[in-house]
Amino acid sequence: MLGTAVLWAVVVGAFFKFVVTEGLARWQLATGETLIEGAVGRLGRGVVWLFLPYLLLWSFFVGSALMSATGVTLHAMLPVFEDAARGKVVFGIAASLAGLVLVWFGGYRLFEAVMRACIVVMLVTVVLAAGLLWPGTLPVLEGLFVPRIPDAGGQGLSWTLALIGGVGGTLTVLCYGYWLREEGRTQPDDLRVCRIDLATGYLLTAVFGLAMVIVGSSISIEGSGAKLLVTLSSRLEEVMGPVGKWLFLVGALGAVFSSLLGVWQSVPYLFADCWGLLKGGVSDASTRVDTQAAPYRAYLLLIATVPMAGLFWGFRDIQLAYAVTGALLFPVLALALLIFNGRSQWVGPAFRNKPLTIAVLMVVLLFFSWIALRPLV
Structure with a gap:
């Protein structure tokens, strides 16, 4: 068990993702183009031909992982199946189809409203659960400001790296540019609003991650796979009573379903944009992806159905594949931002990378390259 010693890793992960996403926004507002x-x-x-195979691979593993996580959470809340693996499959498929219907018929505005509701629910419930299990102010402050990596049976480094890499999304940061267009933020003057927006979002992400680590560090459990969350919720009920158990489960459902919904809504933008670029389409700052057109809707159907095959794999295996494929993209993004935002001819002197940004992007490049290569080596 890592305990509160790795709270610092949540903050580092959120900060890394903020720097990368801010760089993507800065590029788009300066040039009118997505990356x-x-x-x-x-x-x-x-x-595009290099990116599309990665997009397909990432979509399968991430789609499967999100269905699996949502299915496991729903099974813990409604244990109607004796076999946890079966509950994961049934509930995972149901959650995917629910997300598909919301995105297909609701459009961006409904997606935005549902996401906000899920985020509020997950923050309030999980933070309350962490408060009920508060381990003490001193351990929390030490975990935040004194970086340490526990041994954790020889797996401490691996789990700490996974925690940093998993905070705040992976490929979905590329989709932020399409949300900017949906919101009508297309001018360089909008950068200040974007920075406030991103800082708030990643601050809330960090708070949620810290609360989850505190909850996990306060409960000692055994087990793995699809049964793990059931076991955890039972232990939480022993320690905090039914209220604490349901606070945690409702918050966990808000987290995993909002992630699923976010991927279902945003990733088809990438495919539709790539499709248009291959056909010679040229976008400008105000061009929005047509979410009613065939490329967007076809990929939405694909990501909501084909990864269902991964539900029959082991929970741990699909989560590992998700972590590895997600980590592969970030070194490429960091390198691209170093080059693209490093040229005044392309972004202008005001939007060019500053020395501190360059230093952080170099760290991101090296760090995520290491994360991506460790499992393969």
Whole structure:
């Protein structure tokens, strides 16, 4: 068990993701292009042919992992199946179809409203659960400001790296640019609003992550796979009573379903944009992806159905595949932002990378390269 010693890793992970996403927003507001559009315009369409296989692979593993996580959570809340693995499959499929219907018929505004509700629920419930299990102010402060990596049976480093890499999403940071267009933020003057928006979002992400670590560090459990959350919720009920158990489960459901909904809504933007670029389409700052058109809807159907096959894999295996494929993208993003935002001819002197940003992006490049290569080596 890692305990509160790794609270610092949550903050580091959220900060890394903030720097990368801010760089993506800065590029788009300066040029009117998403990063993919900018790369194709300067490097050619070969960028899309390199990116699409990764997008398909990532979509399968992440789609499966999110269905699996949502299915496990729903099974813990409604244990109508004796076999936890079966409950994971049934509930995971149901959650995926629910997300599909919401995105298909609701559009961006309904998605935005549901996401906000899920985020509020998950923050309030999990933070309350962490408060009920508060381990003490001193251990929490030490975990935040004194970086340590516990041994954890020889797995402390691996779990700490996974915690840093898993905070705040992976490929979905590329989708932030499409949300900017949906919100009508297309001018360089909008950068200040974007920075406030991103800082608030990643601050809330860090708070949620800290609360989850505190909850996990306060309960000693054994077990793995689909039964793990059932066991955890039972232990929480012993320690905090039914209220504490349900606070945690409702918050966990808000977290995993909002993640699923976010991926279902946002990732088809990437495919639709790539499709348009391959056909020679040119976007400008105000061009929105047509979410009613075939490319977007076809990929939405694909991501909500094909990864269901992964529900029959082991819970741990699919989560590991998700972590590895997600980590592979971040070194590429960091390198691209170092190059693209490093040229005044492309973004202008005011939007060019500052020395501190360059230093952080170099750390992100090296760190996520290490995360991506460790499981393979």
